[in-house]
Amino acid sequence: MMKMNNCVNYLVYNILKTVIISSISICILIFLKTFFFKKFSKKFNYYIWLIIIFRMLFFMFNYSVNFFTDTPQKYFLINNISNLNNNIKEEISISFFILLIFAIGTIIYLYCVLSKYLKFKDLIIDTSFEIENESINNIYHNLLSELNIKQNITLRYTEEPESPAGMGLFKSYILLPDLPYSADEVYWILKHELTHFKNKDILIKFLVVFIKGLYWFNPFVFIMSKKISIDCELCCDESVLNNCSLKEKKSYGMTLLKSIELSNITCSGLLTTEFNKPDLEVRLENIINQKGKSGIISGILIFIITSTSFLEINALETIHKNIPSENKADSEYLGLKFAETIDYTYETAPEKYRKMYEETCKVLGEIPRKSDKIEVSTKSNTTIK
Structure with a gap:
């Protein structure tokens, strides 16, 4: 279920991203063709559109480039599992609804055009x-x-x-x-x-x-x-x-x-x-x-620039007992302090913390490992992974 939801979110994200990139690219290309590309051949001005067409066709492909290969230790709040689960369901339902409308519109349009053509x-x-x-x-x-x-x-x-x-x-x-x-x-x-x-x-x-x-x-x-x-x-x-x-x-x-x-x-x-x-x-x-x-050089440059839109650059920073960006806002919102904590591994943690950690892993679609670290705040009695 988690994998399917992630797939839906991934598709919706890439579609919306491609819509923004392609719309901007179309406007830029029309501007260039109007004022700068007149000196190039009609063949160049025609086939240059293929760059945008193929970018829109392959909207589901993205390539991530990560800096720093060290895997950071991640700590996830698990004291508020019910809210976390509700947020995930809400996000998934909206994404699924968007994808459904997108698919229905595509099917109707293609059916009308192709049936009329046939x-x-x-x-x-x-x-x-x-x-x-x-x-x-x-x-x-x-x-x-x-x-x-x-x-x-x-x-x-x-x-x-x-x-x-x-x-x-x-x-x-x-x-x-x-x-x-x-x-x-x-x-x-x-x-x-x-x-x-x-x-x-x-x-x-x-x-x-x-x-x-x-x-x-x-x-x-x-x-x-x-x-x-x-x-x-x-x-x-x-x-x-x-x-x-x-x-x-x-x-x-x-x-x-x-x-x-x-x-x-x-x-x-x-x-x-x-x-x-x-x-x-x-x-x-x-x-x-x-x-x-011919405009070959200009075409190659436009192709290279457009190809960079497939890339996503992620800057990863090794974390030593700090909350990463995705959880820091939540922890600050809940007023949690992390100055006084007790550290366990999943293997050595008390039973109640192990169960809380297992519930969190279940929600996130992960499998607990013996070496996973569990940090317990002594002030708020909040367990974090």
């Missing part, structure tokens, strides 16, 4: 049909070879959504609207969608949804999600146009404009990548601009 995907796939146009199929297979994509991605025509899109984490599809696109326009559309798969953007979208499910109560996570969605498209545009001429960039931009013109921009947005996502002005500006710096 229904949408089934509808799209059921209404899609094979592409028999030999020219389009040749362009598609040549792009698979050009981008060195080994993944099995099915290309199909669709009437819904009206924008070119990619979807599917395990069984993947590229959906091309049956609209009057030229061969050049089909080339850019398919290259864009295949680049999304090459960059593992669908996987990242699923990770973001899972993060939103875990931290459904944190508004900063939803702000981060929108920023990641924009950066995803900008990164894809940059990757598609890498080493392209100005003429090719203009052709890509015109294809983007035509795709928006032909569709109604329904924005299905359910774990899919869409060619004509919003933020058109930003994307067109990004198409013309040259690729920025």
